[in-house]
Amino acid sequence: MRTYKAGIASLFFIVLLAACDKGFENLNKDPNAVTGDRFNPAYLLASAQLQTAKYEGEVNTSLYYGEGFVQHFASLSNVGIFNFHGDKYVYHKGNNEALWFASYEIVKLLQDIIQNTQEMAEYNNLLQMSRIWKTVVFHRLTDMYGDVPYSEAGLALYQHIYKPKYDAQKAIYEDMLAELEDATAKLNPDMPRYPVGDIVYNGDIQKWKKLGYSMMLRLGMRLSKVEPESARSWVQKAYNGGVFESNDDNLFIKGTDPSGTIEALSNADSWVLSVSTRDPGKISKTFFDFLKNHNDPRLKHTVAVYTDPTDVSTKNTDPALQKGLPNGLDRNTLEADPSYDPNAAGQEHQYSGINRDVYGKLDGPRMFITHGETALLLAEASIRGWVTGNPAEYYQAGVRSAMKNLSIYDASALISDTEINAYLAENPFVGVQDLQAALEQINTQYWAATFMNGYEAFANVRRSGYPKLIPVNYPDNETGGLFPRRLRYPENEAVLNTDHYKEAVARQGADNYITRLWWDKED
Template sequence: MKTLFSIIVTGSVLLLSACDSGFEELNKDPNAVTADRFNPVYLFTTGQYNTAKGDESNTLNYAEPFVQHMASLSNVGIFDFQGDKYVYHKGNNENLWKATYNAVAGSSKLIEDVIALSKDKPQYHNLYHMARIWKTVIYHRLTDMYGDVPYSEANQGYYKQIYKPKYDAQKDIYAHMLAELEDATAKLDAKQTLVGTADIIYQGDILKWKRFGYSMMLRLGMRLSKVDPAAAESWVKKAVAGGVFTSISDNVFIKGTDKAGTQEILTNGQSWILSVSGRSPGKISKTFFDYMKSHNDPRLKHTVAVYTDPTNVATKNTDPAVQKGMPNGLDRITLPGNPSYDPKAPGQEHQFSGVNRDVFAKLDGPRMFITYAEVQLMLAEAAVRGWVTGDAAQFYQNGVTGAMKMLQQYDASATISDAEIAAYLAANPFAGAANREKALEQINSEYWVATFLNGYEAYANVRRSGYPKLVPVNYPDNETGGTYPRRLRYPDDEPVLNADNYNASVARQGPDNYKTRVWWDKP
């Protein structure tokens, strides 16, 4: 015979059992954002945007003066061009690393989340593959600046509880990025759901994304030309067969959104650091200026638009005959002893030519990532090497033309006419594939000009190609002893926060300094 207690307990259990299924639904917040409700396309937009936003300290303070696009007199201060003298500044040295791996808004974290949330979901087919392509944009810049970096285990704290990721060898990173480009680009499908305006590059245009993917494959393939020419040739051929950029309309760039500068936008840092109103502004390097002037380059007058006293609008003068670039590696003490210095000119740095802020430093201006001009110049080199069919001279002319034409994407005032371009090409004819080294120097020097203010790519290509032949500076207490810098140092906290993996990378790659070469840059 059941007792009253047992009846009550049994009834209670049955009651709770009957109600249990309702509790689960009842306790769900209908307004909560969960993985099954959240559209990862929003993360993709932010991931693209954040790739371009906030890394000015790295590319402008280091990469641009490394390649002698820019120069500065300053040797101290927080926001100065330390790369001009190969000196170390903690914040500017590690800015790209921090911006990439930031746990909340880092570009790599956002794109890894897009990949995780869109994988194996038919409605996100194209988004998934576009994110894989964009991931290569993020990581190739990072590994080119530092060498071995966390890659396969990066951003896996939430997904796999990996909080101290290993540093992958750059050789393995490149192999994986190229394989990802091959697979992801081939699988993009215009018949599947499109991303639309959430893609701030191409508004979801699949054909353009395919050209983008194969153009990135071309860039990464060419990066291997010193360390593994056979692999480089193979990837270049795959890229060409897939179909690369066909005009400047394919150029990959991200623009700011706020012309007035009242919001935090991607180019605000670029604007102030290029501003000539500060104490230590960046100026056009004498190396860069003299190259353009000696070639009678129309871009010197129309787009660099340098002037003697840029802080005084009334004295603007864009005539190249009265302009001059600033030598790299000088400060306010050593400048007066340099032949370029004019003691009668107003001010020290302001007698040198500055960047046209109305073209290159607009708050709503573009940040270039990869362009038709670069693609054509890479094809010119590939043709000289015998890796692709086609006329190297025509590729070269297309590249120079594309580099001049793309400036109108910065501002209409920078438009170079067809007649000016034709005159430049006639005055500077292509050396021809028969004169291999001269041709390679000519192609890569034009690549250097075409990547002005895209310091990441300019610096990588100078190291890869050896052109133009830049004379290193030897400022006191510099990081290289007067040799050309080959990479940046890892962030100061890595030996503490991720000691084992940091030490393994240093043992494999070489000392953590500016002189150690990255894998593809081996002599």
């Protein structure tokens, strides 16, 4: 009897195990895992795109450093409390490092896409888009710091590399250009386009191709001084491939929440800060005077005086009643400056700020690369003999598109063809007989066209040498009164990635604001 009962018990146990086993497979699945038919890496690209526009690096580094360096903005605030550190070349740990940490968070997302799609044919276009976007992220990073972790970046999960080496900027540029060439060529409109993961071009492969070649043009032109023959080759490839043709091709990302209630998706922490706080950035006298002296129609849409920064009704956009703030001043030194009017209301508020109705919108765009910039680069390339075409026509197209581009920020900023034609008649292309005069005119227009894009404005001023900005020499600044050439590496790199950090410094030069990058060759 005991044997019988034991047999029945054993049989019951086996049946029970068989029944339970039907649920073990589901129990052992992670409901949050992105595997099998639930895996859609397209959403990672959308997140990378949004974070490229949203993250603090776009504001704290591009606006507060880049825009100050190139004298688009100035600030009156004293060192301890102001944001526009680039105005006075002073060091602020958080904003100096913001782009670095933001970029590597984005690189992780892109590396996840690349690692999980490179052997899956159906994801071809998504893979190529991600490779192109990676150059968008990395070229800004290397242009601000120089040698940076590149080839081993984002591989902690996949190759257990926790202390990535710093690649030389020359090698980074060579690889970025090769990546652009290969990825752009492999984009295929007949394969899945993944519009759900592309908040920029909605999966339009032809626009992605134009982006790839326009980025190639930008990076190729970056080499114009250090490797002119290589620059020529890449510029010609980009031109032959097909670059931006109008503002419809522009790469920009808009905030999604005009009310600012969804902070994670809005621009609530961005340009608005430059005009709505007690210590705002003001339009630099350098930039203001350029626009005013050339009767530039962008002036009336770009700047405004707010005598009360909390009351938009105090806005005045009449250029005759406005003025730019000289760079390098604070409240202690302002009153000795000839521009200061002791009878005007307030100290900083007698100076022009950005027009909040145009640039202060929570759902406004972040510009990354535009047709205006591209046409101006072609103007320079054509006078160098690197591409065919009429330099004057490229110049006119660049100026026209740059002016029309303001309406993307707000429809009220639309500049008419009549106004643009009058400007071009008053400011014609100087011609190719005087190369330096032509380069100065083209690149000064590029400087105007990249207003509110501090990364690109700062990079092209260093590359071209134009406009010829007069450096400031504020007490205890980082450059000794010299024009800045880069930012410092994050402080913890010397501790957490010591060996590679030291290798980079030994190769590139001292970790300070005046060490030149590889492509930033001295004239």
